[in-house]
Amino acid sequence: MSKDKVIAIDGPSGSGKSTVAKELAKALGLLYIDTGAMFRSMAYMADKKGIPMTSGSEMNSFLETLNMEYGVSSDCLIRIDGEDLTQKIREHHVSKLASIISQIPEVRTYLLDFQRNLAKEVLCVMEGRDIGTVVFPNAFCKLFITASVETRAQRRLDQLKSNGDQNVTLEQVIKDVQKRDESDINREVAPLKQAEDATYLDTTDLTLPEIIEQLSQYVRDRAKDAGISL
Numbered sequence: 418m419s420k421d422k423v424i425a426i427d428g429p430s431g432s433g434k435s436t437v438a439k440e441l442a443k444a445l446g447l448l449y450i451d452t453g454a455m456f457r458s459m460a461y462m463a464d465k466k467g468i469p470m471t472s473g474s475e476m477n478s479f480l481e482t483l484n485m486e487y488g489v490s491s492d493c494l495i496r497i498d499g500e501d502l503t504q505k506i507r508e509h510h511v512s513k514l515a516s517i518i519s520q521i522p523e524v525r526t527y528l529l530d531f532q533r534n535l536a537k538e539v540l541c542v543m544e545g546r547d548i549g550t551v552v553f554p555n556a557f558c559k560l561f562i563t564a565s566v567e568t569r570a571q572r573r574l575d576q577l578k579s580n581g582d583q584n585v586t587l588e589q590v591i592k593d594v595q596k597r598d599e600s601d602i603n604r605e606v607a608p609l610k611q612a613e614d615a616t617y618l619d620t621t622d623l624t625l626p627e628i629i630e631q632l633s634q635y636v637r638d639r640a641k642d643a644g645i646s647l
């Protein structure tokens with residue numbers, strides 16, 4: 418069976434996987450797909466519309482009429498019902514809501530279809546929690562990226578501060594990261610888990626150029642094995 422033309426990158430929040438996925442896509446000239454942004458956007462919009470964050474008829478009607486667009490332009494990553502959510506979804510409170518909405522099976526089914534459709538035509542780097550296990554179990558290349566909790570929390574804090582959120586402390590972010598990990602790992606549907614055939618990478622002590630250099634070669638080798646031209 419031929420492999421899906423997807424580089425699947427999974428890992429916990431703050432592991433550096435988004436930066437790695439983005440840079441790797443750039444280095445290889447591939448489309449970058451951030452699935453966390455989809456859960457975040459859905460959470461933002463459901464909250465704005467007052468939809469309860471549980472399975473049920475209100476969530477179903479919300480999903481039936483939802484118009485999500487990904488990769489609209491170079492400055493607009495994601496839009497729902499015409500509203501550009503690129504910046505709004507990075508706020509601290511949206512992270513919590515995204516973790517809650519990501520546990521609803523109907524939401525995951527909606528995004529599973531959406532993600533598979535997006536990757537139908539083009540070679541891409543897709544990052545999330547369940548890409549190598551559920552969305553593209555037949556991907557030609559799978560990576561599982563992580564880092565220590567302290568490193569991940571510090572990275573998240575730096576990101577929040579650069580987005581103007583000055584009131585958050587490191588202790589608070591460490592607690593949030595641990596809580597989010599626990600719910601991502603233990604949820605019933607599509608939990609965060611390393612695929613058996615994924616390569617594990619701990620980024621705690623590595624620099625970004627080192628990681629990208631190693632991974633670019635690794636991906637080229639996997640593509641060659643799978644008969645895929647990059």
Ligand code: DC
Pocket residue numbers: 430431452453454456457512515516517519544545546547548597601
């Ligand atoms: O990667 P992120 O922090 O932007 O993800 C936001 C939330 O969405 C996080 O709680 C995990 C969830 N998520 C998921 O369940 N499955 C994915 N493929 C991507 C993200």
